[in-house]
Amino acid sequence: MNKKVGIQGIKGSFHHLVAMDYYHKDVSVMEHLSFHELAQKLASKESDEAVMAIENSIAGSILPNYTLIDEYDLSIIGEHYTPVNMNLMALKGQKIEDIKKVFSHPMALLQCKEFFKKYPHIKLIEDADTAEAAKRISDKGKMKVAAVASPAAAEMYGLEILAKEIHTIKSNATRFLILGTERQKSNGVKLDKASLKFDLSSDRGSLVSVLNILRDSFLSLTKIQSLPIIDEPWKYSFFVDVIFEKPQDFEKAVSVLKLMTEELKILGIYKNNLS
Ligand SMILES: O=C(O)C(=O)C[C@]1(C(=O)O)C=C[C@@H](O)C=C1
Numbered sequence: 143m144n145k146k147v148g149i150q151g152i153k154g155s156f157h158h159l160v161a162m163d164y165y166h167k168d169v170s171v172m173e174h175l176s177f178h179e180l181a182q183k184l185a186s187k188e189s190d191e192a193v194m195a196i197e198n199s200i201a202g203s204i205l206p207n208y209t210l211i212d213e214y215d216l217s218i219i220g221e222h223y224t225p226v227n228m229n230l231m232a233l234k235g236q237k238i239e240d241i242k243k244v245f246s247h248p249m250a251l252l253q254c255k256e257f258f259k260k261y262p263h264i265k266l267i268e269d270a271d272t273a274e275a276a277k278r279i280s281d282k283g284k285m286k287v288a289a290v291a292s293p294a295a296a297e298m299y300g301l302e303i304l305a306k307e308i309h310t311i312k313s314n315a316t317r318f319l320i321l322g323t324e325r326q327k328s329n330g331v332k333l334d335k336a337s338l339k340f341d342l343s344s345d346r347g348s349l350v351s352v353l354n355i356l357r358d359s360f361l362s363l364t365k366i367q368s369l370p371i372i373d374e375p376w377k378y379s380f381f382v383d384v385i386f387e388k389p390q391d392f393e394k395a396v397s398v399l400k401l402m403t404e405e406l407k408i409l410g411i412y413k414n415n416l417s
Contacts, residue, residue, distance in 0.1 A: 144170045148180045148192035151247070154273035154295035156226060160318045161193050164222050175270040177207055184321060185214040192216075192321045198226065199315045201252035203367055208339075208381050211321065211409055218337050218410025220320030228254050228309040231276055231301035232288040238304050243267055245275035246290035249316075254290055257308040264288075276301055317416075326412050335364075335385045335414035336392055340403035341371060342380060349380070351402060359395035361386045364416065379405075385414050 147169045149157035161171050172189045174180040184192045194211075197203045211218065228250055232241060241264055244251075248268040251258075258264060269275045272291035279287055280299040288304065289295070296303050326333060342348045356363055361384040368378040386392045392411070400406050 144168060145191060146170050146172055146189045148172045148174055148184050148189035150174055150177050150180050150194065151271035152273045152277065154276065154292060154298045155271050156224070156292060156316065157193050157195065157318070158273065159292060159294060160222050160224055163224065164193065164220070164318075164320060175274065177204070177210055181210040181214045181216060181321075184216060184323060187323060190322070191219070193222070194319045194321055195249065195316050196319050197317045197365075198249055198253060199313065200310050201249050204249065205367075205369060207319075208367060208369055211319075212339055212379075212407070215323075216321045216409075217323060217325055218319050218412055219322040219326035220412045221335070221415050222318045222320065223315055223416060224318065226253065226309065226314045226316050227293060227307055228290050228314070229293055229296060229303045230254075230257075230288050230290055230305040230308055231279075231296040231303050233279060233283065233285055234300075234302045236285065236302075236304065238264075240286055241288045241304070242286045244288045244290060245269040245278070247272050247275075250290045253309045253314055256310040257305070273298070320412075326410060331413055333389070333411045333413055334387065335383065336411045337381065337383050337409040338396070338399070338406065339379055339381050339409055340399065340406045342378065342403055344377070348402075352380075352399060355395055355398050355402065356382075356384060359386075359398075360388070360391045361395055381409070 147161050149171050151157050152173045183189050243265045245267045250272050251266050273295040275289035276291045276295040276299045365383040367381045371377045
């Protein structure tokens with residue numbers, strides 16, 4: 143039986159395109175209209191794995207997703223970087239000047255902020271998913287309304303592209319995480335990246351001491367993200383991604399970090415896909 147893979151959004155969404163690419167179409171996708179539902183269904187094993195966007199090169203990190211991975215004890219088992227091509231689409235026979243409202247996922251709207259500055263008459267409305275917004279326009283036959291979504295969504299739901307590649311910077315890309323409920327097995331593949339989470343006190347030098355351990359253990363930091371600990375105002379959790387040559391270097395760093403930080407958690411060890 144095909145693996146069940148959770149995605150945020152419906153067919154034609156960027157998550158769907160990534161799932162098709164990453165798993166070579168060999169999966170049954172489970173559509174979810176929120177990241178929370180995606181995490182919940184994976185944690186309760188209704189899906190086997192899931193694809194979750196974590197950061198876009200224009201719009202930045204999707205911060206609540208760090209909390210979902212941590213709270214639902216999900217494991218990062220892979221990553222996938224993909225170019226993201228945003229397009230304005232509507233029912234056939236209209237011009238941009240006819241459009242009054244545009245629906246899309248908030249991350250997608252952020253990626254197209256510059257484009258919409260030229261059309262102040264258009265009201266931007268945040269929606270659950272790019273492709274779902276496109277499908278709704280098509281199903282309900284809505285005129286004067288458009289969606290921002292992928293060219294695949296325009297094709298699937300029979301909409302016309304009024305403006306193509308409307309994202310602010312041409313090299314727009316999103317990093318997606320591949321999630322499971324158990325630690326990734328190596329199966330002969332070199333696992334050379336890890337994601338960690340820990341809490342730090344505000345003592346002088348606490349963060350720099352951690353960074354020094356990473357450097358001394360030959361780990362390269364590719365991302366650091368802090369998030370507030372909600373029941374301890376002004377205290378922070380740190381989420382870091384590191385890449386390494388030798389697993390022993392990573393294990394050594396973890397054993398030292400356990401002593402220097404609070405609540406150290408390995409969120410996943412997986413293959414680095416950033417070239
Ligand atoms: O709405 C979609 O199509 C999605 O897959 C969501 C999402 C996101 O969450 O960032 C995925 C990639 C793009 O960066 C924009 C939107």
